[in-house]
Amino acid sequence: MNTRKEHIDKAKKIVVKVGTSTLTHENGLLNFDRIDKLARQLSDLHNQGKEVILVTSGAIGVGTAKLGIKTKPETIPEKQAAAAIGQGILLHIYEKFFAEYGQIVAQILLTKDDINNKTRYNNAQNTFNELLSQGVIPIVNENDAIAIHEIKFGDNDTLSALVASIIDADLLILLSDIDGLYDSDPRSNKDAKLISHVEKITNEIESFGGGSGSKLGTGGMYTKIKAAKIAVEHGVSMIIANGSDDNVIKDIISNKEIGTLFSAQK
Ligand code: GLU
Secondary structure, three states, X not given: OOOHHHHHHOOOEEEEEEOHHHHEXXXXXXXXXXXXXXXXXXXXXXXXXXXXXXXXXXXXXXXXXXOOOOOOOOOHHHHHHHHHHHHHHHHHHHHHHHHHOOOOEEEEEEOHHHHHOHHHHHHHHHHHHHHHHOOOEEXXXXXXXXXXXXXXXXXXXXXXXXXXXXXXXXXXXXXXXXXXXXXXXXXXXXXXXXXXXXXOOOHHHHHHOOOOOOOOOXXXXXXXXXXXXXXXXXXXXXXXXXXXXXXXXXXXXXXXXXXXXXXXXX
């Protein structure tokens, strides 16, 4: 059994995924302070010699806020239009903050079709590898403007696990608005315990995520456990941690016991 430190210390290629709740304020507008700290920590990771990939949500949320619409868009075309508006804004802001730290970034937008098609899969893999070898941080999102239900990942937790497997990453860090995986719902049970290390994703662990019946589960855990299964099967360790903690990435890499680590399977 590898210790947490062994998993973290050997991680050279790292994928970080941030959710909309981490990037935006409650009114849907961008949280610049958070994005700045994210860009700073990722640029610093890169300067430490790590290869870094960012998977970001937020396009639909940011596009909706920009249009001044108060409620979440419901129809697919409405969501796609919001994503098309928001994605540009999102990248523009990332570009700006990463540039402060001298870090070049690139945009890659994917759909499930791209992963299922061998040629496109290889093309995406080559682009990632070339960007990483040039010291660039690729910023990835789902290509929401062209993806409809059948060709959608649907959630960026799954997308980030697949990206981690395409590029053969060592570690995937999922940043969300929760501290990690609990043994029961911490919102309703004050005695709920945070699980710090999952060696194997058993049925019991899956049940802590809320099971397939509930999308929300223990604070949106269902899709995160699904992502963990994809990641660990592809030899990628995964950590779920709270993105509202300003130094979360730095703390994880310096081996602070935060979040929940899922060990990569051999
Ligand atoms: N691709 C969506 C967006 O950028 C997010 C999907 C998700 O949050 O998992 O808005």
